[in-house]
Amino acid sequence: MSLLNVFDIAGSALSAQTIRLNTVASNLANAETASSRPEDVYRSKQPIFQTVYSDQLSSNETAGVRVLEILEAEGKATQEYNPGHPLADDTGYIYKPAINALSEVANMISASRSYQTNVEVMSTAKQLLLRTLALGK
Amino acid sequence: MRLSLDNILGIHQQALSLHSQRSSVLASNLANADTPGFKARDIDFRAALKQANSAGAEGLKMTHKNHMTAAGGKASGPAELLYRETSQPSLDGNTVDNQIEQAAFSDNAMHYMATLDFLGGRVKGIIGAIRGE
Numbered sequence: 001m002s003l004l005n006v007f008d009i010a011g012s013a014l015s016a017q018t019i020r021l022n023t024v025a026s027n028l029a030n031a032e033t034a035s036s037r038p039e040d041v042y043r044s045k046q047p048i049f050q051t052v053y054s055d056q057l058s059s060n061e062t063a064g065v066r067v068l069e070i071l072e073a074e075g076k077a078t079q080e081y082n083p084g085h086p087l088a089d090d091t092g093y094i095y096k097p098a099i100n101a102l103s104e105v106a107n108m109i110s111a112s113r114s115y116q117t118n119v120e121v122m123s124t125a126k127q128l129l130l131r132t133l134a135l136g137k
Numbered sequence: 138m139r140l141s142l143d144n145i146l147g148i149h150q151q152a153l154s155l156h157s158q159r160s161s162v163l164a165s166n167l168a169n170a171d172t173p174g175f176k177a178r179d180i181d182f183r184a185a186l187k188q189a190n191s192a193g194a195e196g197l198k199m200t201h202k203n204h205m206t207a208a209g210g211k212a213s214g215p216a217e218l219l220y221r222e223t224s225q226p227s228l229d230g231n232t233v234d235n236q237i238e239q240a241a242f243s244d245n246a247m248h249y250m251a252t253l254d255f256l257g258g259r260v261k262g263i264i265g266a267i268r269g270e
Contacts, residue, residue: 002154002161009161013168020171049172061202061218062165065172114170117235121164124246128160131253132153136260 003132005062006125012052012064013118019067020047020111027104034080034094036087041077042097044104045070145263149256151189155182156249158215163242166221166233173229177221177238185216 023045030042050068053061075098083092143150159180169175202215223232 002157005161006164009164009168017171049169051169051172051175061215062161062178063169064165065168110171113235117167117170117239120239121167121242124242125160125164128157128246128249128253131250135253135257136264 002062003125003129007122009062009064010118010122010125012066014115014122016047016049016065016067017111017115017118019070021108021115023047023070024104024108024111027099028101028108030097031099031101031104032096034082034085034087034096035077036089036094038077038079038095041095042099043072043075044097044099046073047071145259146256147259148186148190149252149259152186152252153249153256155180155185155189155216156245156252159245160242160249162218163238163245166238167235167242170231170233170235170238173231175231175233177223177233178218179221179241180216180218188216 027044033042035041047070048068049065051063052066053063077095078098080094080096081092082088082094085094088094159182162178162180166175166177166179221232221237223234225234226232
């Protein structure tokens with residue numbers, strides 16, 4: 001029954017989008033996290049999505065999605081002169097992550113839209129299945 | 138005349154199964170809307186329904202999607218997936234257009250419900266005939 005597959009497919013997308021939302025939350029939360037050394041600075045995390053086919057032999061089928069890995073973005077930490085900061089190094093500098101809040105928020109909106117779409121798909125599939133079960137009653 | 142359940146339900150049973158297959162294809166398009174390199178798929182409903190309807194006693198029944206089709210004979214199995222033409226693919230190779238897929242999904246759901254109503258009418262009819270009402 002293909003309609004039952006819809007729950008697996010949309011469910012995999014919900015889980016992938018949740019991970020994406022989680023990384024956005026983590027990136028935004030740590031946007032201002034200071035450290036004393038540039039290599040210790042928090043790096044923005046980006047999930048990589050991948051299509052999952054239930055049977056790799058055949059491309060003639062439907063597919064869900066999964067998070068292949070979560071990459072840490074390259075990017076130079078921003079240096080800030082703040083000698084009064086408790087984490088300042090010997091020269092008086094602290095280091096902050098190179099996180100673009102605007103692109104993170106755009107990413108968040110995109111993820112939440114995709115999440116909504118997949119919830120709609122699931123609830124439509126549920127309605128169709130319930131009506132199929134009530135067939136002839 | 139011999140009553141056969143297949144004759145009573147008519148084309149609607151094939152239509153229902155094709156609609157449910159299409160809904161899972163469209164759901165996988167929507168699920169992969171953000172996956173790099175994913176190509177949107179769809180089925181040609183008219184051709185698939187024609188094939189499913191004409192695959193009768195002479196055709197081979199395919200119980201697995203990897204079964205080969207017999208030469209000359211028609212086979213009834215899941216409909217073949219085609220790739221959707223897109224006007225504006227993304228830079229990452231993804232060809233899913235969310236709006237098109239959502240519209241197609243709702244359209245497919247409405248058709249599924251219409252087919253269910255037709256089937257429900259047939260089932261009610263046969264129940265009425267059995268009871269002699």
